[in-house]
Amino acid sequence: MLRAQSVTRRFGDFTAVDSVSMTVAPGEVVGLLGANGAGKTTLIRMLLGLLATTEGAVEVLGGPPDRTRRARLGYVPQNLGLYRDLTVAENLAFSSAAYGVAAPELPATLRGIGDTLVGDLALGAQRQAAFVVALAHEPAVLVLDEPTSGVDALARAELWDTIRSQADHGVGVLVTTHYMEEAQHCDRLLLMSDGELVGAGSEKDIIGDTRAVAVQTDDWSPAFAALNEARIPVILSGRSIRVPDTDPAAITRVLDAAGITARIEPVSATIEERMLVLARRRRPR
Numbered sequence: 443m444l445r446a447q448s449v450t451r452r453f454g455d456f457t458a459v460d461s462v463s464m465t466v467a468p469g470e471v472v473g474l475l476g477a478n479g480a481g482k483t484t485l486i487r488m489l490l491g492l493l494a495t496t497e498g499a500v501e502v503l504g505g506p507p508d509r510t511r512r513a514r515l516g517y518v519p520q521n522l523g524l525y526r527d528l529t530v531a532e533n534l535a536f537s538s539a540a541y542g543v544a545a546p547e548l549p550a551t552l553r554g555i556g557d558t559l560v561g562d563l564a565l566g567a568q569r570q571a572a573f574v575v576a577l578a579h580e581p582a583v584l585v586l587d588e589p590t591s592g593v594d595a596l597a598r599a600e601l602w603d604t605i606r607s608q609a610d611h612g613v614g615v616l617v618t619t620h621y622m623e624e625a626q627h628c629d630r631l632l633l634m635s636d637g638e639l640v641g642a643g644s645e646k647d648i649i650g651d652t653r654a655v656a657v658q659t660d661d662w663s664p665a666f667a668a669l670n671e672a673r674i675p676v677i678l679s680g681r682s683i684r685v686p687d688t689d690p691a692a693i694t695r696v697l698d699a700a701g702i703t704a705r706i707e708p709v710s711a712t713i714e715e716r717m718l719v720l721a722r723r724r725r726p727r
């Protein structure tokens with residue numbers, strides 16, 4: 443459904459996407475992960491034919507992203523692509539007309555806001571509306587750039603249900619998200635860092651051999667302060683402390699010196715921690 447072959451995009455001297463190859467097959471939900479600026483949107487824009495590649499080629503539905511193939515794509519960009527000074531129903535009618543299809547009925551959840559100007563809606567409702575508009579022409583491929591950002595937990599669950607039901611009907615879905623717990627909704631993950639594809643596969647494949655250390659104490663705050671002081675990159679997760687990619691002995695030394703008793707347990711890292719490690723190793727582009 444989508445294919446990038448050694449795709450590179452440079453802006454002047456800056457390489458935003460560096461020789462990335464990836465695919466999306468029919469019926470699968472592929473999650474594209476990466477920190478801010480990793481190159482996700484630039485890759486998406488090339489896949490959709492909205493931005494030229496500097497090197498490499500993209501394919502949509504088996505060929506270049508020409509007008510006919512692009513008509514079979516559904517895209518929800520980060521800024522939603524809705525007309526803020528039209529109502530939800532007018533946006534739906536306009537987009538449907540542009541694709542040459544009859545406007546579908548608004549789903550029950552959006553019926554109450556059909557006549558509201560998009561600009562007057564909360565961000566969560568705007569995202570739901572953008573989703574409905576993107577699906578109106580029954581696209582074969584869906585590309586969603588952070589569809590759940592700013593959406594409450596219930597609406598997020600509903601959006602993921604809709605994404606899954608699209609995939610169950612054979613639609614290929616490429617979706618970016620900043621909520622790492624949403625990776626579980628994807629069949630396959632891609633992780634970008636500094637323009638490069640640095641991981642692909644399951645959550646386990648993405649994390650690879652990155653380790654973390656869980657630090658358990660009666661009171662987390664002195665331990666947090668001592669590790670922070672020693673410039674060890676600590677993360678507070680609930681009331682427990684985690685330290686990615688650091689030798690447990692170094693942590694023990696710092697806590698011992700500060701007179702803090704703690705239980706130190708090496709554990710597998712999370713996706714966020716893997717991303718943090720990659721961000722710390724950032725190279726100039």
Ligand SMILES: Nc1ncnc2c1ncn2[C@@H]1O[C@H](COP(=O)(O)OP(=O)(O)OP(=O)(O)O)[C@@H](O)[C@H]1O
Nearest residue numbers: 453456457458476477478479480481482483484485
């Ligand atoms: N038109 C452009 N001209 C110059 N630099 C650009 C342009 N578009 C993107 N970039 C740069 O390319 C890098 C990748 O941006 P991109 O928007 O693809 O990242 P992203 O992973 O989608 O980030 P986010 O999660 O914040 O949307 C960033 O450093 C960005 O500033």
